[in-house]
Amino acid sequence: MTDPASDGACVATGPGGATLRRLNLRADANGSLAYAEVGSGLPFTPKRMFTVWDVPSGAVRGRHAHRTCQQFLVCTHGSIRVQVEGREGDMEFILDSPHLGLYLPPMVWAELRGHSQGATLLVLASHAYDESDYIRDHGVFLAEIHRT
Amino acid sequence: MTDPASDGACVATGPGGATLRRLNLRADANGSLAYAEVGSGLPFTPKRMFTVWDVPSGAVRGRHAHRTCQQFLVCTHGSIRVQVEGREGDMEFILDSPHLGLYLPPMVWAELRGHSQGATLLVLASHAYDESDYIRDHGVFLAEIHRT
Numbered sequence: 335m336t337d338p339a340s341d342g343a344c345v346a347t348g349p350g351g352a353t354l355r356r357l358n359l360r361a362d363a364n365g366s367l368a369y370a371e372v373g374s375g376l377p378f379t380p381k382r383m384f385t386v387w388d389v390p391s392g393a394v395r396g397r398h399a400h401r402t403c404q405q406f407l408v409c410t411h412g413s414i415r416v417q418v419e420g421r422e423g424d425m426e427f428i429l430d431s432p433h434l435g436l437y438l439p440p441m442v443w444a445e446l447r448g449h450s451q452g453a454t455l456l457v458l459a460s461h462a463y464d465e466s467d468y469i470r471d472h473g474v475f476l477a478e479i480h481r482t
Numbered sequence: 483m484t485d486p487a488s489d490g491a492c493v494a495t496g497p498g499g500a501t502l503r504r505l506n507l508r509a510d511a512n513g514s515l516a517y518a519e520v521g522s523g524l525p526f527t528p529k530r531m532f533t534v535w536d537v538p539s540g541a542v543r544g545r546h547a548h549r550t551c552q553q554f555l556v557c558t559h560g561s562i563r564v565q566v567e568g569r570e571g572d573m574e575f576i577l578d579s580p581h582l583g584l585y586l587p588p589m590v591w592a593e594l595r596g597h598s599q600g601a602t603l604l605v606l607a608s609h610a611y612d613e614s615d616y617i618r619d620h621g622v623f624l625a626e627i628h629r630t
Binding site: 361363364365366367368369370371372373374376379380381382383384385386387388389390393395408410411432449452454456458462463 | 509511512513514515516517518519520521522524527528529530531532533534535536537538541543556558559580597600602604606610611
């Protein structure tokens, strides 16, 4: 089944400019394929990718913001809840299909929890790893977003 | 557990310059994280991403080569067998961990089969989608690789 009406559509907008997007989808009897290209569903050119898996139930991951790095999150198996906080407040997104992508701009705080059994997260990032780009102190994050 | 000795290492080389790579890994009690950056594990800048899932057992996917597009395949859940063919012959790679990435240069023929229950494939591609870049006829592929 092809659903061109939904291709690359933004389905929810959250704090700090975070957006949940429905990826382009092509599905038939041989399987489902969801895709995004730079300029069509993917808002930046990735320089880094990582996957996260084997996360125990009860664990919380993330708990940081980036000063400049943009990220695009896809839960490729299972489901994960992502709490996103920006200047306007916070909002929870549920990633439960490879068909969904969550775009996180810089300066949003994200916490990931509720990993189902076997949940796997893919993250595409706009920049190479740079520890100085991370804000890991929530108090520092709040001070910075309310100062600007 | 961190295994710096294996970070980004090439663990097998196949026909046409295909290479199986062990991604950089960071694992602890909160889960496992495998990563690659452009220039460190990822041999090109991605312009496109897609995921493939819900593939029935017995199905064969792929069955094409690209003239210019490079690809990087990661099985983010379950396992998939990838048969790669180049001028030198063919070779089968087994992708059974998000910790492994298979780099496919242009002008290799790839067929994917043996998808386990719940298997999910991530592909990063060096170019935007262009149907004219695909060689979908195996005879044409063989003629082209043996002509050059």
